[in-house]
Amino acid sequence: MKKSKFASLFLASSLLVGMLAGCAAGEEGSSSKGSESSSANGGETIKIGANLELSGAVASYGTSEADAIDLAVEEINADGGIDGKKIELIKVDNKSDAAEATSAAIKLTSQDKVVAIIGAATSGASVAQVQIATDTKTPMISPSGTSTTVTVGDDGKVNPFTFRTAFIDPFQGTVAANFASNELKVKTAAVYADNASDYAKGLAASFIKDFEAAGGTIVAEESYVAKDTDFRSTLTRIKSSNPEFVFIPGYYEEVGLIVKQARELGINVPLMGADGWDSPTIVDLAGADALNNTFIITAYSADDPDGKAKAFAESFNKKYGKEPNSFNALGYDSVYLLKDAIERAGSTDGTKIKEAIEATDQLELVTGLYSVDENHHPIKSAVIIEFVDGKQVFNTKVNP
Amino acid sequence: MEWLQQLINGISLGSIYALIALGYTMVYGIIKLINFAHGDVFMVGSFIGFYSITVFGLGFFPALILSMASCALFGVIIERIAYKRLRNATRIAALITAIGVSLLIEYGVIYIRGAQPEAYPNIFSNKSFEFLGAQISIQSVLILSVSVVLMILLQFIVHKTKTGKAMRAVSHDVEAAKLMGINVDNTISATFAIGSALAGAAGVIFGVYYTKIDPLMGVIPGLKAFVAAVLGGIGIIPGAMVGGLVLGVVETIVSALGFSLWRDAAAFIILILILIFRPSGIFGKNTREKV
Numbered sequence: 001m002k003k004s005k006f007a008s009l010f011l012a013s014s015l016l017v018g019m020l021a022g023c024a025a026g027e028e029g030s031s032s033k034g035s036e037s038s039s040a041n042g043g044e045t046i047k048i049g050a051n052l053e054l055s056g057a058v059a060s061y062g063t064s065e066a067d068a069i070d071l072a073v074e075e076i077n078a079d080g081g082i083d084g085k086k087i088e089l090i091k092v093d094n095k096s097d098a099a100e101a102t103s104a105a106i107k108l109t110s111q112d113k114v115v116a117i118i119g120a121a122t123s124g125a126s127v128a129q130v131q132i133a134t135d136t137k138t139p140m141i142s143p144s145g146t147s148t149t150v151t152v153g154d155d156g157k158v159n160p161f162t163f164r165t166a167f168i169d170p171f172q173g174t175v176a177a178n179f180a181s182n183e184l185k186v187k188t189a190a191v192y193a194d195n196a197s198d199y200a201k202g203l204a205a206s207f208i209k210d211f212e213a214a215g216g217t218i219v220a221e222e223s224y225v226a227k228d229t230d231f232r233s234t235l236t237r238i239k240s241s242n243p244e245f246v247f248i249p250g251y252y253e254e255v256g257l258i259v260k261q262a263r264e265l266g267i268n269v270p271l272m273g274a275d276g277w278d279s280p281t282i283v284d285l286a287g288a289d290a291l292n293n294t295f296i297i298t299a300y301s302a303d304d305p306d307g308k309a310k311a312f313a314e315s316f317n318k319k320y321g322k323e324p325n326s327f328n329a330l331g332y333d334s335v336y337l338l339k340d341a342i343e344r345a346g347s348t349d350g351t352k353i354k355e356a357i358e359a360t361d362q363l364e365l366v367t368g369l370y371s372v373d374e375n376h377h378p379i380k381s382a383v384i385i386e387f388v389d390g391k392q393v394f395n396t397k398v399n400p
Numbered sequence: 401m402e403w404l405q406q407l408i409n410g411i412s413l414g415s416i417y418a419l420i421a422l423g424y425t426m427v428y429g430i431i432k433l434i435n436f437a438h439g440d441v442f443m444v445g446s447f448i449g450f451y452s453i454t455v456f457g458l459g460f461f462p463a464l465i466l467s468m469a470s471c472a473l474f475g476v477i478i479e480r481i482a483y484k485r486l487r488n489a490t491r492i493a494a495l496i497t498a499i500g501v502s503l504l505i506e507y508g509v510i511y512i513r514g515a516q517p518e519a520y521p522n523i524f525s526n527k528s529f530e531f532l533g534a535q536i537s538i539q540s541v542l543i544l545s546v547s548v549v550l551m552i553l554l555q556f557i558v559h560k561t562k563t564g565k566a567m568r569a570v571s572h573d574v575e576a577a578k579l580m581g582i583n584v585d586n587t588i589s590a591t592f593a594i595g596s597a598l599a600g601a602a603g604v605i606f607g608v609y610y611t612k613i614d615p616l617m618g619v620i621p622g623l624k625a626f627v628a629a630v631l632g633g634i635g636i637i638p639g640a641m642v643g644g645l646v647l648g649v650v651e652t653i654v655s656a657l658g659f660s661l662w663r664d665a666a667a668f669i670i671l672i673l674i675l676i677f678r679p680s681g682i683f684g685k686n687t688r689e690k691v
Contacts, residue, residue, distance in 0.1 A: 195661055222660060229610045229617075232409040233655035240402040253517065257612055264528055265405070266535040284519035285611055 045088040046081070046348055048073075048338065049108035051119035051129060051140075056096025061121035065143050065331030066091060069118060071319055072335035082342050087335075090114060094125050101125035105132040105140075115348040116140065118334045121327065123147035126162075133161040137350035139357060141165060141338060143330040151376035158375055161350065163357050165334045165367070168377050169199050172274040172297045173206030173249070175382040179295065179398050180245050181214040183384075184270055188219045190243035192234070192258065194250035195223035203249035203274055211247075219243050224254065231258045232265060239267050251276040256285025263290040270295060288390030295395060300329035300367045301383045303394035312366045326367075333365040369399055405534040406656045407649065412540045412609065414648020415547035419602035420625035421632070421640035422554060423475075423595030429571040429635035430591045432491060436498040437478060438599055439622015440505035443615060445471040445600025446607045447509065453521055460523045464546070464604045468597040475596025476589045484585070502622075509615040517614035520607040543605050550601055551641055554594065558637060563590050571635065620664070627671045633681025642682060 050069055053062030073089045081087060090112045094101035101120050108114045109132055117133065117140040120126045126145035130153070133140040142150050142164045151162045167175075180186050189211055194200035208218055220241040222234050235258070238246065246262070248255055248271055255277050262271065263286075271294040278296060302313050302323045312332060316324040324332075340363055341356035342348060363370045368381020386395040420442055427435045449467040452458045458466065482501050486494045528537035558564040566587045569577040578584055606621070607613050628647045632639025647667060654666045674681065 222658070224660060227620075229612060230409075230413055230651075232412075233406055233652040234660045236402060236405045236409060237656055237658065239405075253612065256519070257610065260611060264535065264537045264539075266528065266530075281517075281519065287522050 045086045047088045047112055047114040049114035049117040050091040051094055051101060051104045051117050053096040053121050054093035058096045058122055061327050064327035065121050067320055068328040068331035069335055072332045076339055082339050094120055098124050098128035101128040105129035109136040109138050116338050116353060123150050126150045130159045130162050139350055139354045141334045143334040144327055161354050163376050165330045166299055167380055170202040170206040173203040174210045175297050175398050176247055176272050177207050177210035179384055181216050186244035188217050188243050189245040189247055190220035190238045192222045192248045194226055196226045200249040207247050226254060231261050235262050235265050239265055244269055246271050248273050252279040252282040256282045259286040260290045283390040291387040294387050296385050297382050298326060298385055300326040301385060301394045308364060309366050329366045333367050336365055368397055404532055406652050408534055410649035410652030414645035415544055416602050416606055417625050417628045417648050418641045418644025419547055419598050420621055421628040421644045423599045424626055424629040425634055425640040426591050426595045430588055433494045437501040437505060439618035440502050441471055441475055441596045442599040442603045443618035445603030446613045449604035449607055450518055450520060464601055467600040467604050471600025472593035472597040475592040479589060479592040506615055515615055517612050520611050539609060543609055567591055624667055627667050630671060631674055631681055633684030636683045639681055639683035
């Protein structure tokens, strides 16, 4: 283990040296060639790297994003490119492996000299590239890495060149609180969270904070443990506190049973959860009837009637013959987020692009309005899906 | 009215524990073996019920009876293969075998059909009616009545039939029963058959009431039922029923007071307290160990 780490460090540093040498040579070359190049990189194309899981355990995430990235690049190039320069996309397969993701990032930054990297789809493979991105001052955007560690290091410092397109998990608690107080206009809520998962606890904490900040009251705060099957006694307790709304962050296996038992006990108020509910199994467990008047949060819905989302769904369908999923939408958005930043930076210099991404304010993307906070976490729209007779139906889009 | 609702929740949960506990206690009463595979017979019963409803399209009662019959057979097979030859071995050897059988059944089922959970189909409507302010679903009424009927049937078998008489005789004194011409092997098999059939019924009821079933679902209810059996006095049939109901209600009360995370702990704290202060259980008499 140690040996291979040293070896890869050695490899990385030698490649870096090579890259610097290459850069210098390139600059000399371009200056001698004369006027045809104006920007720092001196090419006619803008090279963007895609470091994705194209094979291996989570290949479906990576390939979904790659498809959408291809589509976005095609559209931008057909439209004249970025500042008149075409995008040249260089895709590398990280084989769903963190070590491969690191070497893919080294290849992209040193051999291909990309101006920015899109990827990886998973948090683990994204974290594996952070060091390379920081060292080479190459901005990277992870389309779907939701762990906070992608953009914030273990020491609590923000990784300066790392960004993400998807919202982080606790943000969904904020969205649920906004939806409950602004759209459903409820004043009291109960929270019933899975005590064994950090995901659920994070969501519950942010929901409580934001719901109370919006003037609501939390009337009951209960928890369960994953693998439980009997929730009736706690639900009876929740019912007696008469909430107008129940927030249940957790995963579908338990939530399906909770929803069913809650309805049996006569808890007929709206129930809400997050992306942990998103599985066809929940309909089998809870029953389509019991699931009526329940809501979940996702990043993207193909039924979103918003103009941009609609146009994306149509062109994606035309190219690939299927409905886009949220990985498609996030991959697509990552390209446009980068395009916007490069245009505003007016340069392909890594540090300038990074500053431009940091300054992104309410950028209109397929998955909604996008801004970046000081931890490089997005503040963005989320889609609320309602279950109607066991089908997921687009309900509304909550803007930040 | 919250308390009435909680009481109903507790009795529903407790009646499932009681049905499983009966099998534990009957087997213990007769061969002094804690049959840890019992929770897994419960699981197998649940799956048999599930497949007979979804694949063969049977109704609730035919599925219940099919599951009980198959589990009875299954219980007898387990006894004949795994426990019979250990009847004169040390009790620890039989106990370890029981744990082995339990693991074999659990992972055998996973090998055959995978570990993914299954959702029981909705056989009864989700409708519920109000009674003194508590919501009672038609399911829970049906489940309660099925459990009560099965317990009455069991009392009848044990006290009014020849098999029941033989079972009581064997549990009292194996050697004397043998001398009186009772076929001990058959009686033990009958005990396993009846106990396993009750576990099978509990499995189907559990599936209907709690929807989700999976190959490891028998572990926790099995342990809880064991606690219930000890609580009532292991080896004593009415003790298992009362123990199951008490345990169900206690767990519900713990959750109702807002300590839902302590619910499982409460069950095992009861076990520890019972073993310290009244090892023979609520219904047990303090008898001297036979030497």
